[in-house]
Amino acid sequence: MRGRDEDTGDFLGPSRTRQRQAALDVLALGQQLVALSAAQLDKLPIPEGLRPHIAETQRITSPIARKRQMAFLAKQMRREDDATLDAIRDALDAGGEASRRETAMLHRAEALRERLLTDGDAALAELLAEHPDADRQRLRQLVRNAAEERAKNKPPHSYRELFRELRELLAHTNDESDGGLE
Structure with missing residues (x-):
């Protein structure tokens, strides 16, 4: 829970703005992954637990259902550790x-x-x-x-x-x- 440390006065956790920005970054990463072909996805260090969610999102064509599935994919991706997401970002980055x-x-x-x-x-x-x-x-x-x-x-x-x-x-x-x- 967010609050201030009574001794130092520092905030205990990240602000809601930072949490939201992190979630939006993961959603953008998910959108990049969904846009890739199967061959391109195979070259990336994606955990096996995320592959079916990515494939399901790629399969859906209805805009509302796809948006809902993208949100679910982002939620699953946020469960991964930061090192995994950073490795995926680095592999996607052309200058990585x-x-x-x-x-x-x-x-x-x-x-x-x-x-x-x-x-x-x-x-x-x-x-x-x-x-x-x-x-x-x-x-x-x-x-x-x-x-x-x-x-x-x-x-x-x-x-x-x-x-x-x-x-x-x-x-x-x-x-x-x-x-x-x-």
């Missing part, structure tokens, strides 16, 4: 930490692909030294085919496949390093 890490990994994969195509076997040997679990034969074949495509001005099939392989390799390495920190 998760997005920055993803972008950095894509840039590293692009730079690595270009280096493999320009330096050849020396860059490949260096890559394989850093990632011993990588498929040596597949990478060598993709580098050779991508260089050939570039020389003959053909469509970049192997070029794109090489990028996918490098991205998966870097993502796998990042997952292992993130798992070691926890």
Whole structure:
């Protein structure tokens, strides 16, 4: 209950205005989640208890019923701890930490692909030294085919496949390093 501490005169809890603003922030987050596709939702750290509520809200088309369901979804979301909601906000935020890490990994994969195509076997040997679990034969074949495509001005099939392989390799390495920190 709100009131003042008799000793210090400080308020005991957040004001109604702050509580209401927090509830409206959660409602706005819920509206963002409902606007996403199933594939986009799968990429977010959403607790399993909220997924059915989000799916139900997406299914409803009647404006009044949807508004009521949005309010219910927000109520369910307010039951989650602040860290969970902050993680969802960060993943949604285009400038968030998760997005920055993803972008950095894509840039590293692009730079690595270009280096493999320009330096050849020396860059490949260096890559394989850093990632011993990588498929040596597949990478060598993709580098050779991508260089050939570039020389003959053909469509970049192997070029794109090489990028996918490098991205998966870097993502796998990042997952292992993130798992070691926890």
